[in-house]
Amino acid sequence: MLPRGLGGPRSLSIALEHNAGEDNVVSGKSRAFVSVRVKICGITSAGDALASIEAGADALGFMFYEPSPRHLNIRAAAEIIRELPPFVARVGVFVNPSEEQARRAIGECGLDTLQFHGDESPEFCRRFSLKTIKAFRIRDETSLAPLREFSSEAWLLDSYVPGKLGGTGAQFNWKLASAAAKLNPAIILAGGLTPENVRQAIAEARPYGVDVSSGVESVPGKKDPAKVRAFIEAAKAQSNRRSSPFEILLNFAL
Numbered sequence: 001m002l003p004r005g006l007g008g009p010r011s012l013s014i015a016l017e018h019n020a021g022e023d024n025v026v027s028g029k030s031r032a033f034v035s036v037r038v039k040i041c042g043i044t045s046a047g048d049a050l051a052s053i054e055a056g057a058d059a060l061g062f063m064f065y066e067p068s069p070r071h072l073n074i075r076a077a078a079e080i081i082r083e084l085p086p087f088v089a090r091v092g093v094f095v096n097p098s099e100e101q102a103r104r105a106i107g108e109c110g111l112d113t114l115q116f117h118g119d120e121s122p123e124f125c126r127r128f129s130l131k132t133i134k135a136f137r138i139r140d141e142t143s144l145a146p147l148r149e150f151s152s153e154a155w156l157l158d159s160y161v162p163g164k165l166g167g168t169g170a171q172f173n174w175k176l177a178s179a180a181a182k183l184n185p186a187i188i189l190a191g192g193l194t195p196e197n198v199r200q201a202i203a204e205a206r207p208y209g210v211d212v213s214s215g216v217e218s219v220p221g222k223k224d225p226a227k228v229r230a231f232i233e234a235a236k237a238q239s240n241r242r243s244s245p246f247e248i249l250l251n252f253a254l
Contacts, residue, residue, distance in 0.1 A: 094116055117158075154186040
């Protein structure tokens with residue numbers, strides 16, 4: 001299954017042209033390398049946002065779920081996002097939002113990606129014109145069954161902790177991410193990631209991206225700049241590897 005919007009021949013041809021030249025993608029002799037995407041989630045201040053970007057973050061997550069210790073209201077998130085430079089993904093993280101709430105956040109904050117972390121239906125996720133990430137709490141192999149119903153651009157796999165919807169620091173079996181990647185190569189790995197284990201996680205799961213929140217914090221909602229930098233350096237170092245043509249396509253198209 002291809003992520004939404006990546007199945008057409010024109011997308012493939014653009015990606016191949018983009019990587020033409022010394023690196024012959026079609027022949028399989030590509031020497032191009034794709035660095036795993038890193039999202040720092042649960043941003044609550046402009047200082048943490050800018051420090052994360054300076055450290056090399058590709059995306060920042062803003063939590064619109066009130067029970068979370070990293071929750072921001074729409075106005076506060078918009079103020080932080082206005083400080084951001086271009087070419088950094090602005091991800092709104094929601095748990096069972098109303099359509100009105102999501103659309104208001106999109107309009108006032110300038111979000112470019114939506115992450116749904118609750119019980120949102122495939123139909124609900126398709127209502128928005130932005131890229132979407134659907135999160136799933138993974139307990140065992142049976143937890144992968146619902147993934148087939150969603151055509152989101154990426155699937156985020158997080159740990160299953162009873163009564164919790166993420167940000168717990170708990171870890172799940174990363175090998176299950178490899179099984180999920182057979183259905184959709186755009187897998188984002190989350191749950192229990194730290195600067196100390198992210199290299200192993202990437203080596204085992206080979207995800208498109210990694211997502212971290214509590215693993216780079218000093219206290220809930222406050223990022224530790226040294227941990228953020230160490231995490232990103234470790235993730236990028238492990239992911240500097242030979243890439244398949246489809247991974248190159250994903251990196252260019254998303």
